[in-house]
Amino acid sequence: MIKNFFKRFYLVLICVILYAPIITLMVLSFNSSKSRSKWGGFTTKWYVELFKNNSIMNALYTTLIIALLSALIATILGTAAAIGIQAMRKKMRTVVTGVTNIPMLNADIVTGISLMLLFIACRFSLGFKTILIAHITFNIPYVILSVLPKLRQTNVSTYEAALDLGASPLYAFFKVVFPDILPGVSSGFLLAFTMSLDDFIITHFTKGPGVDTLSTKIYSEVRKGINPSMYALSTLMFLVVMILLLLINMKPDEKATGAKNAKISKVASQHPKLRKFRKVMMSRVVPVCMVVLILAGGIFYGIRSKSSSDKQVIVYNWGEYIDPETLDMFEEETGINVVYEEYETNEIMYPKIQSGAIAYDVVCPSDYMIQRMIENDLLAELNFDNIPNIKNIGSTYMEHSKEFDPENKYSVPHLWGTVGILYNKTMVDDPVDSWGILWNEKYKDSILMQDSVRDAFGITLKYLGYSLNSTDLDELTEAKNKLIEQKPLVQAYVVDQARDKMIGNEAALAVIYSGEAITCQLENPDLEYVIPKEGSNMWIDSWVIPKNAKNKENAEAFINFMCRPDIAKMNFDYITYSIPNEEGRKLLDPEYRNNPIVFPDDKALENCETFKFLGDENDAIYNELWRQVKSK
Known part of the structure; x- marks a missing residue:
């Protein structure tokens, strides 16, 4: 009896380990909320969007x-x-x-x-x-x-x-x-x-x-x-594989012993049509489907490669950093085919541009990376005669752009934002106006820090009264020691997980980007965002054209299109990151147009800086100090 119990328990445990993640994924595919930590109700919209994506x-x-x-x-x-x-x-x-x-x-x-x-x-x-x-x-x-x-x-x-x-x-x-x-x-x-x-x-x-x-x-x-549509796709793939496995294993075992197997074999033997159906499926239908799929794929890629080679622009951008509908509009209005690819970090993007292995026409790096690309002669000067819509970009952002593009010859701002503190008003009862609250022991195990060397050191340097672009070894060592002092209070060093954890009330305080803060507030109204008084990072991501671009005029037409007020508004509605387009801002709903998170006033930004490229030697110093922090 006990032996049978442990056998069943072991079997159930194995099944839980194997299938719990899959069941979780399937449940999330029916969750109306994009957050993995919040149930927003049952929906099938992600399956509909899957086939539209x-x-x-x-x-x-x-x-x-x-x-x-x-x-x-x-x-x-x-x-x-x-x-x-x-x-x-x-x-x-x-x-x-x-x-x-x-x-x-x-x-x-x-x-x-x-x-x-x-x-x-x-x-x-x-x-x-x-x-x-x-x-x-x-x-x-x-x-x-x-x-x-x-x-x-x-x-x-x-x-x-x-x-x-x-x-x-x-x-x-x-x-x-x-x-x-x-x-x-x-x-x-x-x-x-x-x-x-x-x-x-x-x-x-x-x-x-x-x-x-x-x-x-x-x-x-x-x-x-x-994207939750990916959960839907994974669920469908799992179900298809499971059905195929069931069909394959339906074949009767002619040598089976025992009444049950004999009965199954007898029933199966009475259905010759079923055996014939399986034989036809495996010997004819499946191979024919494979041939059709391969031929269709060859035709599809042949047509696409031919059409794309005639008149195109190859865009390399951050993931989820543009409204896909704007790309369709650009193609319809200009007749220029958009070949679009995404990257995850500046550090992944840079080697591809540097190697010249792929001739991208338009890229959207961050401020400090643009400076690095200019210094290494990787960017082409823009012909602003082909970008008249640059007049819509606010002078404030063009002025900040000079910190990494001194003459504004190589870049056009696309999106911008700040790094600040997102906090839960029901869990934090102290004033949140300084980075110092991240060192408050009252909030031990409830603080989320960015798992990024420049962001972590940047906010610490600002808290200590230094520049977030400091290269002074004494100042950097002081910041390192301060981060080590903070480490016992930190629940986790995260990137995207900060969003889900704050929405799900799993932490009280988080260092986060302003655009992410807007998304979090829509899901959890108890959350508030602030730029600390010591100042922070004001980042700008801008359009640039690599020097080896093959379609420079098409690239400038694309940048000009993105500077249109209506297109800037569409991108904001899709991404919720701040736009530098002043005319586009006028088209936003008042709740966003006047939102201090999206568009902080000059006072909130007066102590903010953009990141600068500090050189490979200083980058190595930062990385070594960060390694020391993480290893403690």
């Missing part, structure tokens, strides 16, 4: 096309390679087999970077073709590994007998050898398909602009907060 649908389609094509080609090449290896002498076969196993043992990141460097050296444009080639290369060793054991089990004498009876080598192979190794070939195909479907690292390093698979799409969204 072109970026997710394109990512899904690209994933399936690449997985099918790469698995098919890798299976053909891998099977041929396995046959060749099997025909070698023993010593040579051992050596070659070992060589083919190395890529599987090698770290994916090494393989990905190596392939990227090879493509760049060969002057290949990174895109769909390079991903496909990379996936085929990655998958071939797995096919060889699956086919070789089956080849070793084949009877060579049977093949030779077929030849003696007059069969051609090709005919003998397909009639004698291939049926024996088919299970290995099938396993190799399925393994290659699965590896390609789930791959991220190889894809990340070999993809170009406008091409995303589900893995790269999900990765980019993790940094900015996953």
Whole structure:
């Protein structure tokens, strides 16, 4: 009795561990709130939006096309390679087999970077073709590994007998050898398909602009907060896989023993139509669907690549940093096709621009990164004759832009904001007007800090009365010690998680960006945002054009379009980050137009600074001091 109880308990525990995350994901796909910590009611809108979301649908389609094509080609090449290896002498076969196993043992990141460097050296444009080639290369060793054991089990004498009876080598192979190794070939195909479907690292390093698979799409969204439509897609994929598994396992076990299995076999044997249906599905319908999908994908990408090469602009922007509808409007009004790609941090964006591997036309870096790009001669001067709408950008923001673009020759402000303290009015009973409250022991384990070296040191330096761009080692050491002193009070160092934790009343105080504060207030009215009196970071993200851009005039037309008042308003409504467009601000609803969080007055901003690029040496010092803080 006790033994059976523990057996059942163990089984239930395993099921909970395996399926609790999936059930959580499925529940969130029906949550009307975007917050993972708040239930906003039951809804199916994310499933509706899923099929309207072109970026997710394109990512899904690209994933399936690449997985099918790469698995098919890798299976053909891998099977041929396995046959060749099997025909070698023993010593040579051992050596070659070992060589083919190395890529599987090698770290994916090494393989990905190596392939990227090879493509760049060969002057290949990174895109769909390079991903496909990379996936085929990655998958071939797995096919060889699956086919070789089956080849070793084949009877060579049977093949030779077929030849003696007059069969051609090709005919003998397909009639004698291939049926024996088919299970290995099938396993190799399925393994290659699965590896390609789930791959991220190889894809990340070999993809170009406008091409995303589900893995790269999900990765980019993790940094900015996953779109609930992705929960809906994951739920549907899980259900499809589960249904396929059930269908596959419906085949009756003819050798089964026991009354129950015998009964199942008997019932199943009475349904020959079911067996015929499964046979037709596996032998005809599934292969035909694969062929149609591959052909449709080839036509789709061929048409898209042809049309995009005629008149286009390649935009590289932060995730969720523009209203997708504005891109459609730009294409309709100008006839210029927009190839759009997202990045998560300035530090991920910069190496791509520096390497010149991809010629982006428009990029939207932050202030300090623009300064760095100017210093390294990576940006082209703008022709403002093609950007007349710059007149709509407020003089205050153009003046602040001179801190990183001294002559305003290279950049046009797109969005801006501040870093401040978001606090819960029901949990904090002290005045919140200084960074000092983040060192108040009363709020131990209820303080959220940004997991960012410049943000963490920036607010600490301002609290101590220094510049957030300080390079003085004594001042930086003092700030480091102050952060170490604060660390026992901090609940967590977070990025996007601050939003969900504050909405869910899991913390009292959080260092957060002003745009995030607006989103949080919409979900939780008990939250308030303040810029401390010591000052903070006023950041500006601006449009720039890399020096190697191939479509500079199209890029300037795009920037000019984004400076239109109505477009600026659309972007604000979608993102809720402050816009520098004064005419666009006049179009906003009064509750936002006069909101001190969105548009703080000059007094609130008088002690604020923009981040500056401090040089590689000083960056290394900051990172080392931050490492010391995090390691304590």
